[in-house]
Amino acid sequence: MKAAQAFAQTNNLDKEMDECIEKLKALEWGNSDPKYITALMLFAKNPGYIWIRKKKRIERIKANESEEIGHAYTQDLIHGDPIQCFDMIRLSQYAFVLLCNHFTQRNWLQHSRTISVEEKITIFLHVVGHNERFRAVKERFHHSIQTIHQCFHEVLKAMMCFAREIIVPTSSNTTKNTSECYRRLKNIFPGALGALDGTLVHAVVPIDEQTRYRGRGKDKYYICDAAYTNTRGFMAPYRNTRYWLADFRRNRALTKEERLNHAHAQLRNFIERAYGVLKARFPILKRMAPYPFPVQRDIVIACVAVHNFIKKYDIENDLFTSFEQNNMVTPNVGGGGSEGQNIQGIEWGSEAVEYMTTLRDQIAN
Known part of the structure; x- marks a missing residue:
């Protein structure tokens, strides 16, 4: 009997609550309006019971509103x-x-x-x-x-x-967006992995594991400026020879050393602009948050994938347009940017230096 009475009372309270909501809707108060909330709290004969029910309903209303905020924000971005x-x-x-x-x-x-x-x-x-x-x-x-x-x-x-x-290797049938100049430079420097300054992606890795992530292999090297030693894994230009692109705008390269330096500077310019637009779009690549390393790795892959997607479908983009200007990369007068500091695993011995010197001379010839 008591259970039946409690059930009937609950149904009556539900009915009263529904009647309260309908009356409040007629007043056209917003769900977050203080008057609306106060009315809910004061309405009903059993304040304790109804307070619990109204509080839950208010929380549910606020939760629904919160869910709609993210959706509305996304739609506003799209439209x-x-x-x-x-x-x-x-x-x-x-x-x-x-x-x-x-x-x-x-x-x-x-x-x-x-x-x-x-x-x-x-x-x-x-x-x-x-x-x-x-x-x-x-x-x-x-x-x-x-x-x-x-x-x-x-x-x-x-x-x-x-x-x-x-993210797939480029085929022999290159797209119209692929620069003929860049393909020529890659043929000149087939072992180049990238440029040192401005192209390394920041990652949070324990010190004792950092060397294994320095993407170098046999006969592979980074392009770097004259502030670095020309040694295995790092190809620097000839010193005391014209190097910066501006130096060749009026007078063409004459000697084999100048021709190599000019090609070296051009390739470095291409690479730094490519990484520049990627990092400008996704600043997380400049200072990675301390996620577990597999997550850091996947974030880099995801950023490159979105970047390639835009490029592949030739979507007009202001970032690409601005970084395609040759003057976007300026000489680092001091040389040896911050990314070159604290590099682990460099081979400084005479044999390593002689190896890279010979390789550079072969390319110049």
Whole structure:
């Protein structure tokens, strides 16, 4: 009997609560309006019981509103000011929609109950595009840190599928975007892995494991300026010889040393501009957060994949346009930038120096 009475009382309270909500809706107060909340708290005969029910409902309303904030923010980026979209997620609206459709069509990501694919990718791009911590992103999207963490890693995992499709060796049938000059320079320096200054990606790795991640192999080397020793793994230009690109604008290279220095400076310029636009789009590559190393690795791969995606589909992009200007890279007068400091595993012996000197002379000849 008591149970039946309690059940009937609960139904009556539910009815009263529903009537209260309908009356409040008629007043057109917002769900977060203090008057709305106060009315809910004061309404009903049983203050203690109704307070618990109203509190839960208020919390549920606020939770729903928070979920809508992230969705509304994402939609505003897609359909609102294009400059704001680029500033916030480092992609144009067209590129972002194309990227989201790509992931959806291949079923790499799915909408969840409260978060769309677009919002998940927006959360990921916020992290890598501004090097923001999850707590800061949480405030933007009004989700819990656990939700932000889950979305980030869900997208990062999907990015690995994306990377396998989009990061592939260039074929002999190069695209129209591939520079003939760059192909010529790669043929001149077939062992070049990259340029030293401005191209290394920051990573948080224990000191005793750092050398193994210095991507060098047999007959491979980094292009570096004259501030570095010309030794195995690091090819510097000839000293006391013209080197900077500006030095050759009026007078062409004459000697074999000048010709090598000119080609060396051109290749270094190409590489530094390529990494420059990548790091400008994704600042997390300049100062990686202390994620576990496999996560750091995957973030780099994901950033390169998105970068290649934009380039592959020839999407117009201001970053590419600005960095394609030759004057974007200026001489480092002091030489030996910060990335060259504290490099582990350099071979300083006479044999290593002689090896690279011979290799450089072979290329010059």
